[in-house]
Amino acid sequence: MADSSSSTVSEAAPPKECDATDFTDDVSGTSDPSMYGYIKQDLFTSEIFKVEIQNLPRFIGFNDMKKFLAKHGLNPHKVKLFSRFAFVTFKNEEDRDKAMKMVHGMQWKGHVLSVRLAKPKADPIQRKRKQEEGEGAGGQPPSKRAEGEEEEELSVQIANVVTPLWNVPYEEQLKRKEQEAVAVLQRLAKEIGSTNKAMMPWLFDMKGKHNKMCCPLETIRPSPTQTNYRNxxxxxxxxxxxxxxxxxxxxxxxxxxxxxxxxxxxxxxxxxxxxxxxxxxxxxxxxxxxxxxxxxxxxxxxxxxxxxxxxxxxxxxxxxxxxxxxxxxxxxxxxxxxxxxxxxxxxxxxxxxxxxxxxxxxxxxxxxxxxxxxxxxxxxxxxxxxxLGLKFRISPHSFFQVNTAGAEVLYSAVGEWAQLDQDSTVLDVCCGTGTIGISLAKRVKKVIGIELCQAAVEDAKVNTKLNGLTNVEFHCGKAEDVFPNIVSALVSPNITAIVDPPRAGLHSKVILAIRRAEHLKRLIYVACNAKAAMNNFIDLCRAPSNRVHGAPFRPVRAMAVDMFPQTMHFEMVLLFEREGNSQQQSNNQEETVPVCSP
CATH class of the missing domain: 2.40.50.1070 (OB fold (Dihydrolipoamide Acetyltransferase, E2P))
Structure with a gap:
């Protein structure tokens, strides 16, 4: 669901809203006061509420760190984990002081933790300016280029930033994206093998048939238009x-x-x-x-x-x-x-x-x-x-796929895989303006959409009327709050969930609710960043445990759809089916589908 194209240049200045993956100055010892002028402004920045947690246990991961903090009622804004220490920022002074008081001296896996205030990150512009001043003092000024040469270079530079594949033939672009999709499914196969030993016989068979992937990958579907496509x-x-x-x-x-x-x-x-x-x-x-x-x-x-x-x-x-x-x-x-x-x-x-x-x-x-x-x-x-022959209202903050022609390809593929009939109920999770659910509504008994953005929900309700539909309803709220109640109340024997979440994927509570809903047999996951959604895929397939209840799912089909030509981004569609739905899985495995090879 999230807009994945590199053309949307919306990075805020890191001092205002810091990137959790880049705290270079925390470990470089920068101390020039001019580098930190932004923290004296009347602005929001979590950098002034940052601590360093030291003496962490070995081999803990990012998720371990987040779970540890959450377990103790702490709500960090950003976390950056190093080998034995972590930088953690908070949204306000109260949360920061609570963390310092609670965590300092606490034992975790035999290690006594210590906490101290951490230095804010230096402003990158100021840092670069200082570097250039230093280089200019002892170096030569850059040579001047001819005006035409510089203009040409700028156009190439910006093309490389926003459309990095602009000079790559389109068939080669598709091939590279297919290879990325193959890598995702090969990694998922490894993860399933390590988190659900009971699936090993099935997984061994799939990997042998499909180039070490956990399921067949259909040939990538190209975008109908490769240029001027962004809406x-x-x-x-x-x-x-x-x-x-x-x-x-x-x-x-x-x-x-x-x-x-x-x-x-x-x-x-x-x-x-x-x-x-x-x-x-x-x-x-x-x-x-x-x-x-x-x-x-x-x-x-x-x-x-x-x-x-x-x-x-x-x-x-x-x-x-x-x-x-x-x-x-x-x-x-x-x-x-x-x-x-x-x-x-x-x-x-x-x-x-x-x-x-x-x-x-x-x-x-x-x-x-x-x-x-x-x-x-x-x-x-x-x-x-x-x-797709339907009309949709779009308000300023509503989500709508940025490639309209590509969205038609994507939604058509989802409709093909959903195997719907007049007794079906569709759960459209993270539905935006309702495009997917509305495009399927005439083929099913009922569509239920869930969306966080209120404006998008209002658009979705208008869109049902614009298209003369009466079997569609929408609920506004966080998916993790709304979905469990909706799915537990459904008694339909034929439920298909379609999820099209933002780039980071679904909240773990939604995945757990999906697993608990045993009457939900089929799930189509539309991922704009399959690597970021990998934890969702793994949790759908992992073995039942005290935390994860309900029979696991298996990935049975996958496909990439090119929604973002001239970039490496693409949408990936995976069809998951509940383990034990043997007849349906058998039918899917017998289907002849084009399988891509890297």
Whole structure:
């Protein structure tokens, strides 16, 4: 479900919201005060609530660490584990102090733990600047390139960042993604072997037939379109790599690598012409305003990001993210009025925008985009898309697959594998605007959707009416909270669950509820990052235990669908069936399916 393409450049500055996989300065001893100016700002950063836990037992893993902290009622924001120590950040001082008081002196597997305050991570931009100043003092200045040569290099550089396979033939791209899918299934086979010994005879047979994989892998299904396919793009607003201020585009590198410069999307092969036009007109507009771009170094400035969504129906939604800082409300009203005039009667009237939102992004607000105040400035509140002959409403924060033509391929494959009839009940978990469930509704008795985002649920309910459906219902809430009650209340003999979760996968409580629901025999898992979802796959298949109740599942079919051409990302679909559903498993094994080889 999560948007996996590398084109969505939305990395926040690490000092504001640190990446748990990168705490280089925690161990490098950086001590220059200028490196830590951000922690003195009136901003949210977990870096000021960070501790170091020392003398950890040997051979513990990340999950062991998280379980240990949770067992003692601690709620960390980020965890970075090293060989014998870990850095842990918290959301507030109270949680940090509670952890220090509770963990210090505690015994874990024979080791007495100690806790101390940890130094915050240095600002990567400041760190790079210091390095460059040091190199400049004793080194030669970089040689100047001809203007045309530099422009060409920038277009290649940004292509390598957002579409790294842009110069690889499409057949070769598909081959590489198939090889990635093979590696996932081979690893899953090993994990099943180590977590469920009872499956070894079946697993031995599967590995022998399918190149050491746990199930057959069908030939990858290509995207119908390989260029201009994205219906959603997130453009940053920053200084251009060419020196032009207030540039709308993609970041040339990552903030933690010391880069804030962006390059416009004109040469990006995956961005639609409609989105490029919107970005171009928005850039012209903000350059006409007195407001500067937001700086992740100083947390000053205003313009931050532009999100553009386009549809086959020739509608376009834009969302301008703006930090008001200390501007008066009257100044903001003037800005919004000028924006409305520009895009309705001014130069931007032919931009194609049918819906324009002004989004205030303050200093201490939630990092979740759906929680930000969102004000409609121009046009209609929603846009509409057509998919598989159905109509779908999309509001600003609702999830919708970024490749519409590819989504039709994906959902068609899910429909083929679900083996549904008029007695079937479909559980659509992490359903977004309801696309999967609605596309299957006419073939089944009932569809029940579960989704966290309230706006998406509202869209999903509207979409059922738009398509004349009466057998679909939606529930808003965390899947781990809502799913167990729904599935336990179902008495249908023919239940199929379809899960399309965010990149990190399903919460473990959902997996445990699926395992307990013995009447749930079939599960189709749509993973936008199969490696991240691996723990889900393993828990579905592992042997029953005190923690995991219910008969395990087996993977019986798998397939990759290319939703993100020009990148290494793809969607992976796995069909799991409950062990003991022998007749159905036998039928599946007898089916002739094209099996890919690496």
């Amino acid at each position: 959603k793009c997130e453009f940053l607003v920053s200084m251009g790599a060419d020196g032009e201020d207030k540039t709308v585009g993609f970041r040339l590198g990552k903030y933690k690598g010391g880069s804030c410069a962006v390059v416009g999307p004109a040469d990006a092969c995956h961005v639609s012409a409609e989105a490029k036009k919107v970005a171009h007109e928005f850039q012209k507009f903000i350059r006409s305003t007195p407001y500067t771009v937001y700086s992740p170094e100083t947390y000053e400035g205003h313009w931050k990001q532009l999100t553009v969504r386009t549809t086959r129906t020739k509608q376009a939604m834009a969302m301008a993210f703006f930090n008001p800082q200390k501007l008066e409300e009257t100044e903001l009203d003037v800005l919004k009025s000028s924006m409305k005039k520009y895009f309705t009667d001014g130069e931007g009237k032919d931009s194609g925008i049918t819906s324009f939102y002004f989004v205030r992004e303050g200093q201490r607000q939630s990092p979740n985009a759906e929680d930000l105040p969102c004000e409609l400035v121009v046009g209609d509140g929603c846009i509409y898309e057509e998919l």
